[in-house]
Amino acid sequence: MRTLILLRHGESDWNSKNLFTGWIDVDLTAHGEEQALLGGKALAAAGLLPTRVHTSVLTRAVRTGTLAMEGAGHPWVPTDRHWRLNERHYGALQGREKAAVLREFGEDQFHLWRRSYDAAPPPVAEGSPGDVSSDPRYSGLPRDLLPRTESLADVTARLLPYWHDAIVPDLRPGHTVLVVAHSNSLRALVAHLDRLTREELLTLNIPTGMPLRYDLGEDLVPLVRGGRYLDLDAAAAAAAEVADQGGGRLGSCR
Numbered sequence: 554m555r556t557l558i559l560l561r562h563g564e565s566d567w568n569s570k571n572l573f574t575g576w577i578d579v580d581l582t583a584h585g586e587e588q589a590l591l592g593g594k595a596l597a598a599a600g601l602l603p604t605r606v607h608t609s610v611l612t613r614a615v616r617t618g619t620l621a622m623e624g625a626g627h628p629w630v631p632t633d634r635h636w637r638l639n640e641r642h643y644g645a646l647q648g649r650e651k652a653a654v655l656r657e658f659g660e661d662q663f664h665l666w667r668r669s670y671d672a673a674p675p676p677v678a679e680g681s682p683g684d685v686s687s688d689p690r691y692s693g694l695p696r697d698l699l700p701r702t703e704s705l706a707d708v709t710a711r712l713l714p715y716w717h718d719a720i721v722p723d724l725r726p727g728h729t730v731l732v733v734a735h736s737n738s739l740r741a742l743v744a745h746l747d748r749l750t751r752e753e754l755l756t757l758n759i760p761t762g763m764p765l766r767y768d769l770g771e772d773l774v775p776l777v778r779g780g781r782y783l784d785l786d787a788a789a790a791a792a793a794e795v796a797d798q799g800g801g802r803l804g805s806c807r
């Protein structure tokens with residue numbers, strides 16, 4: 554058996570303001586820092602000590618990984634960071650208030666953009682704050698890899714090479730692997746692990762700062778579909794809040 558732990562970063566500044574965030578590099582709130590520390594403490598209390606950590610290159614996930622491993626009492630665990638674990642690029646929605654987007658475009662379009670597999674928001678314009686081509690953390694990458702918007706299908710396509718090339722090779726020899734990422738990069742990973750249908754994906758919401766444990770068989774198929782949050786009740790309540798952001802619908806936590 555292999556153990557994989559998924560952790561969405563703690564509450565960010567823009568989570569607390571209900572703004573679409575995507576690749577905008579906002580930091581954690583004080584509450585988000587505390588969530589990250591507590592998440593790590595919960596891992597240690599459950600006897601789940603990661604021996605490898607993978608995070609995105611966005612500050613909120615980087616800092617959550619560091620704080621969680623401090624909380625777990627093992628701050629020294631080797632950590633890799635990769636842009637392929639970044640949040641979905643939310644295109645022209647980045648920086649906009651979720652409630653305002655819902656009012657302007659209606660509930661159906663709002664929900665398609667947030668939770669469907671195929672819909673991508675309008676792209677950001679070149680030179681706008683959402684255009685990351687001059688961000689030094691992406692400087693070695695071919696420009697055509699850098700998104701201006703993404704659907705969940707696009708996220709899946711750029712995330713899975715990292716899963717196969719970096720995370721699976723840590724899982725195979727028996728490491729307990731912690732992946733610290735984002736609402737939608739983790740939705741893409743969960744959809745892959747659990748072979749979610751598109752309908753199931755519509756109602757999948759991942760709360761901030763709550764460790765989700767997957768025990769995987771030799772074939773890396775989850776022994777329990779959907780994994781198991783360390784604190785099931787708190788995770789269900791927090792996932793319902795994520796679903797409701799902006800006044801949306803279809804809250805659920807699998």
Ligand SMILES: O=C(O)[C@@H](CO)OP(=O)(O)O
Pocket residue numbers: 568572573574575576640641643667736737795798
């Ligand atoms: O704005 C975002 O980048 C994400 C996560 O905060 O939002 P949502 O959960 O609505 O996909």
